[in-house]
Amino acid sequence: MSIYIFRRILWIIPTLLGAVTLIFLLMRLLPGDVALYILGSDESSEANKQALEDIRHELGLDQPLIVQYEKWLWGAVRLDFGNSYWTHQPVIEELKSRYPITANLAFMSLVLGMLIAIPIGVLSAIRQDTLVDYAARIFVIAGLSIPNFWLAILVILGLVHYFQWLPPLNYEPFWADPWLNFKQLIFPALITGYRLSAIGARMTRSSVLEVLRDDFVRTARAKGLHERIVVLKHALRNALLPVITIIGVELLVLFGGLVVIETVFTIPGVGRYLVDAIIHRDYPSIQALVLVFAVFVVLVNLLVDIVYAFLDPRIRYA
Amino acid sequence: MPSFDIHFDNSYIAAQPIGPLYNSLLTFDLYNNEKIVGDLAESWEVAPDGKQITFALRQGVKFHDGSAFTCADAKYSLEKLADLKRSSVTMVALMENVFISATCRDDFTLVMALKRPSPALLSLLADGHAVMMKAGIAEQIDRKDPKFLVGTGPFKYKSYTPGVDFHAERNPNYWKPGVPHIDGYQAVVMSDLTKIFASFRARQLTMTGIGRHLEKPEADILKKDFPDAVVALGPRAGWDSFVMHNGKPPFNDPRVRKAVALATDREKMIEIAAEGWGTVGGYIGPHTPYGLPPEELKKYPQFGDDMAKRQAEAKRLLAEAGYAKGLDIEYVVRRGPMYERGALSRQDDLKKVGINLKLILVDTAAFRDRTDKGDFQAYTVLSAVTIDDPDNYYARLVCDSTLNLGKYCNAEFDKLFQEQSQMFDVQKRAEITRQMEHIVLRDIPDDRGFYWKSAMGYWNRVKQWPPINGTTVFNFGKFEQIWCQGGKCM
Numbered sequence: 180m181s182i183y184i185f186r187r188i189l190w191i192i193p194t195l196l197g198a199v200t201l202i203f204l205l206m207r208l209l210p211g212d213v214a215l216y217i218l219g220s221d222e223s224s225e226a227n228k229q230a231l232e233d234i235r236h237e238l239g240l241d242q243p244l245i246v247q248y249e250k251w252l253w254g255a256v257r258l259d260f261g262n263s264y265w266t267h268q269p270v271i272e273e274l275k276s277r278y279p280i281t282a283n284l285a286f287m288s289l290v291l292g293m294l295i296a297i298p299i300g301v302l303s304a305i306r307q308d309t310l311v312d313y314a315a316r317i318f319v320i321a322g323l324s325i326p327n328f329w330l331a332i333l334v335i336l337g338l339v340h341y342f343q344w345l346p347p348l349n350y351e352p353f354w355a356d357p358w359l360n361f362k363q364l365i366f367p368a369l370i371t372g373y374r375l376s377a378i379g380a381r382m383t384r385s386s387v388l389e390v391l392r393d394d395f396v397r398t399a400r401a402k403g404l405h406e407r408i409v410v411l412k413h414a415l416r417n418a419l420l421p422v423i424t425i426i427g428v429e430l431l432v433l434f435g436g437l438v439v440i441e442t443v444f445t446i447p448g449v450g451r452y453l454v455d456a457i458i459h460r461d462y463p464s465i466q467a468l469v470l471v472f473a474v475f476v477v478l479v480n481l482l483v484d485i486v487y488a489f490l491d492p493r494i495r496y497a
Numbered sequence: 498m499p500s501f502d503i504h505f506d507n508s509y510i511a512a513q514p515i516g517p518l519y520n521s522l523l524t525f526d527l528y529n530n531e532k533i534v535g536d537l538a539e540s541w542e543v544a545p546d547g548k549q550i551t552f553a554l555r556q557g558v559k560f561h562d563g564s565a566f567t568c569a570d571a572k573y574s575l576e577k578l579a580d581l582k583r584s585s586v587t588m589v590a591l592m593e594n595v596f597i598s599a600t601c602r603d604d605f606t607l608v609m610a611l612k613r614p615s616p617a618l619l620s621l622l623a624d625g626h627a628v629m630m631k632a633g634i635a636e637q638i639d640r641k642d643p644k645f646l647v648g649t650g651p652f653k654y655k656s657y658t659p660g661v662d663f664h665a666e667r668n669p670n671y672w673k674p675g676v677p678h679i680d681g682y683q684a685v686v687m688s689d690l691t692k693i694f695a696s697f698r699a700r701q702l703t704m705t706g707i708g709r710h711l712e713k714p715e716a717d718i719l720k721k722d723f724p725d726a727v728v729a730l731g732p733r734a735g736w737d738s739f740v741m742h743n744g745k746p747p748f749n750d751p752r753v754r755k756a757v758a759l760a761t762d763r764e765k766m767i768e769i770a771a772e773g774w775g776t777v778g779g780y781i782g783p784h785t786p787y788g789l790p791p792e793e794l795k796k797y798p799q800f801g802d803d804m805a806k807r808q809a810e811a812k813r814l815l816a817e818a819g820y821a822k823g824l825d826i827e828y829v830v831r832r833g834p835m836y837e838r839g840a841l842s843r844q845d846d847l848k849k850v851g852i853n854l855k856l857i858l859v860d861t862a863a864f865r866d867r868t869d870k871g872d873f874q875a876y877t878v879l880s881a882v883t884i885d886d887p888d889n890y891y892a893r894l895v896c897d898s899t900l901n902l903g904k905y906c907n908a909e910f911d912k913l914f915q916e917q918s919q920m921f922d923v924q925k926r927a928e929i930t931r932q933m934e935h936i937v938l939r940d941i942p943d944d945r946g947f948y949w950k951s952a953m954g955y956w957n958r959v960k961q962w963p964p965i966n967g968t969t970v971f972n973f974g975k976f977e978q979i980w981c982q983g984g985k986c987m
Contacts, residue, residue, distance in 0.1 A: 209863075210859065210863035210866060210867075212865065212866045212869075215865040215866055215869060233582075263659075265659060265660075266659035266660070267639075267641040267642075268659070273659075332691060335691070335692065335695045336691070336695065338695075338699070339695045339698045339699050343698065343699055343700070344699055345695055345696055345699035345701060347701070348662075348685060348696065348701050349662075442688075442689075443689065443692065444692075445661075445685075445686075445687055445692060447658065447660065447661045451660065452660065455659075455660045458860065458861075
């Protein structure tokens with residue numbers, strides 16, 4: 180087992196290296212000059228040739244690609260991602276200030292998603308092929324097919340049109356003002372949580388349906404237990420295992436969704452930062468964000484692999 | 498925000514939040530934009546030969562750090578404005594043609610020596626970008642550091658979060674007594690028009706933007722459902738243009754450029770791109786005293802009412818130029834609804850005469866890259882000037898100007914440009930600029946689709962907001978005069 184884990188950890192290095200190299204090269208293949216963007220991006224701006232050269236030199240963009248890559252990689256190993264071309268602040272500081280906001284939103288989305296998914300999934304299973312089940316399935320299909328950005332725009336327009344209200348503009352951390360934090364993030368969290376809830380509800384439904392046909396459920400019923408106890412205490416507890424697994428994987432997708440939601444709702448998290456960084460051709464920020472995301476994905480996958488290996492000996496001996 | 502130095506960065510993105518932290522030597526009268534009044538200069542005198550301007554500077558003015566504003570600061574600022582390493586190319590393009598030196602006769606008398614008379618210079622000094630900075634600031638502090646923001650203006654820097662917002666607070670030691678009335682302001686970064694308008698309707702914003710960011714359908718909603726909202730509309734020194742590379746085929750042939758102008762249905766484009774909020778014009782803002790009146794413009798075939806006749810003439814010209822079977826053009830368009838809508842309208846028009854525009858949509862960085870390198874046959878951009886002066890409008894059509902990306906060149910035009918550039922009398926200057934208009938309307942260096950209108954929404958609790966003029970996006974009065982009824986702005 181320990182050899183298996185060691186081997187899996189070793190594989191992380193080339194995976195991460197591949198990811199960052201790819202993004203490093205892709206960013207430089209994109210058309211557009213960072214210096215030109217820095218010097219002016221609206222209709223009245225004109226570029227100053229000398230200043231362009233100065234900026235390229237200052238950012239190290241006049242150096243060979245391999246030198247730029249080497250410098251960045253050595254910095255990344257020491258968690259020094261350099262300064263953002265756009266905000267001029269150390270990238271690590273930008274990440275530190277924005278990650279808690281995204282984590283706050285992700286956590287709310289996850290909690291809301293689960294709070295919606297499990298009751299709907301269970302109801303849909305125990306009322307199979309009834310009106311309740313059909314309604315739940317429509318809810319699930321809609322959640323999987325409606326794009327986040329479109330739903331977000333509809334929600335914004337709906338809130339403004341019917342209630343003359345929108346989530347407050349200025350972000351407040353949960354510990355500073357929980358109510359303001361709730362008001363600001365509840366709608367974005369509901370929208371991102373909706374997709375998660377749809378996936379969770381679908382998984383819960385099929386899992387509960389399967390478990391309800393198992394012998395131990397029949398035994399529980401034969402003992403004369405109340406149906407509510409049978410479902411909640413016996414069936415659901417067993418049915419939740421695959422749901423939790425799929426939610427873990429979907430968390431990665433959730434982070435992708437937050438990029439869109441943060442941009443639409445102007446929430447100053449890492450998602451919005453990533454979009455702004457791409458627009459501004461802010462290479463250090465994009466590379467750092469991709470690296471952090473890649474680490475996150477790799478660690479989640481590693482964890483899943485280790486758990487599987489722990490549960491299934493065939494994997495660790497393969 | 499690219500930098501905190503608005504000498505260097507001449508975008509409205511920087512000028513709007515940062516401008517109120519500073520004063521200029523001169524400023525535009527908010528209620529009569531053609532009139533220039535003193536700001537940090539109490540008075541000024543132009544020598545009879547126009548080659549020297551003497552400014553009497555205001556005394557008792559303090560920078561936000563408590564130091565006194567003196568002639569040394571004004572001298573430093575003017576020299577910086579003329580230096581390509583420390584200021585934007587647009588500023589320097591104007592300054593370098595006229596500026597020789599600035600000297601201090603005493604602490605509060607500045608003398609500016611000029612190569613030649615220049616009426617545009619006074620407008621430039623009144624522009625929201627030509628602010629007075631503390632002597633030596635650019636050498637002491639990085640322009641990307643907020644500590645750079647030391648001005649004499651009605652507001653002081655408070656905080657800035659990139660991509661999120663910019664906060665400024667009232668300067669309690671402002672030299673002008675009794676102002677500003679508001680305690681501070683927050684400029685919020687929003688890239689999406691839908692979100693801007695939604696936030697305004699939800700009363701999270703006092704205004705949709707300064708002179709921008711309100712579209713006609715939204716204005717209709719405001720007029721219908723929000724009686725306390727004000728929709729302000731006015732001219733704008735910004736235009737849609739189809740810039741053709743005059744140095745490359747096929748647009749090095751004036752007949753092809755003329756065919757483009759003939760085939761372009763401007764009224765239709767105004768409806769599609771600006772939803773009716775636009776005005777047809779020549780090569781200078783139709784709201785200025787320098788352009789041709791509409792009846793004169795109409796004499797040019799590209800402004801005629803009979804589209805069928807214009808299209809037939811365009812086809813004839815193309816055939817004469819050797820493109821009887823039509824031609825394909827790579828057309829670079831900057832991404833954005835404003836640019837794309839106009840480009841589609843133009844694509845549709847030109848197709849009718851056999852010019853097939855292949856749209857290449859690029860983002861801002863790639864767009865600037867291609868246009869700056871001359872890597873285009875044609876491109877569309879919303880161009881704008883920061884001051885409503887003929888020098889600013891025509892600089893991009895002068896042969897050796899760095900702003901001339903389309904590479905148009907006409908010696909007669911350049912001669913008249915120099916001539917008008919030294920004329921203080923508006924009437925006489927207009928006579929020359931109208932001759933210049935006739936030249937470019939004949940040569941068609943680029944095709945002007947239309948001039949935009951400026952539009953913004955604000956709540957009627959905001960008092961003393963000035964009327965919209967051509968350059969409101971840059972010159973809006975530093976918020977010093979406005980106040981909010983009952984202390985609430987929305």
